């Protein structure tokens with residue numbers, strides 16, 4: 001079972017919830033955590049668009065768990081505390097679309113070779129590991145709750161006017177529109193209106209360029225699948 005397999009169950013649930021939000025609370029900020037996030041966020045956006053109430057500043061895919069896992073797994077390699085080893089994770093929220101930018105992390109940039117490959121794989125497939133281990137009994141419940149709460153707190157801090165609240169999240173994004181990809185997770189500054197500023201991904205290492213090349217076509221497919229479902 002992959003996140004993409006969840007599409008058949010979750011697509012219509014997410015669409016109907018988005019339609020209801022569009023009707024009764026069109027100005028709500030919507031945080032989408034249901035999988036596959038790469039498709040469910042475009043489903044929400046398209047559904048709101050159809051209702052004439054889509055505001056790209058207010059729809060977010062929660063990719064925080066990838067950030068949490070990256071810091072945790074990097075800390076296991078370096079021996080530092082996860083709080084001291086933050087890693088920006090960009091792209092989407094499934095397997096090869098999850099791109100950890102270790103070269104931009106003080107602790108991560110020193111990780112090379114086989115250790116690097118294993119670390120990236122664990123970050124990309126940590127969620128699948130849990131799903132497999134639970135064998136049909138659900139997913140990473142507690143860490144998902146932590147990730148959801150952490151992102152919600154960040155958004156609330158931004159909405160309350162705090163400056164400099166920046167975290168990766170999957171939003172309508174101009175960064176890869178030239179590749180036909182209009183949703184992407186990168187560092188986003190959150191503010192009184194929701195999305196305040198979408199940051200570019202910054203310089204990539206040669207390994208990260210490769211990860212990005214694997215990410216983009218898969219992400220494009222996932223996004224198109226979501227949009228086609230609503231159309």
Ligand SMILES: NC(=O)C1=CN([C@@H]2O[C@H](COP(=O)(O)OP(=O)(O)OC[C@H]3O[C@@H](n4cnc5c(N)ncnc54)[C@H](O)[C@@H]3O)[C@@H](O)[C@H]2O)C=CC1
Pocket residue numbers: 006010013032033034035036037062063064065066093127138139140141144147
């Ligand atoms: N973005 C992320 O980081 C993560 C996302 N997930 C995703 O979160 C979702 C929930 O995962 P779990 O809690 O493990 O699943 P679960 O199966 O334990 O819980 C799903 C809940 O949704 C409820 N539900 C079913 N149909 C509904 C409907 N039509 N309207 C409202 N509620 C409905 C069920 O009663 C159940 O309580 C899944 O889509 C999973 O893939 C899970 C882990 C991480």
Ligand SMILES: O=C([O-])CC(=O)C(=O)O
Pocket residue numbers: 002003035065126127128130131139140
């Ligand atoms: O695949 C799943 O349902 C679980 C998931 O997203 C994660 O743990 O990151």
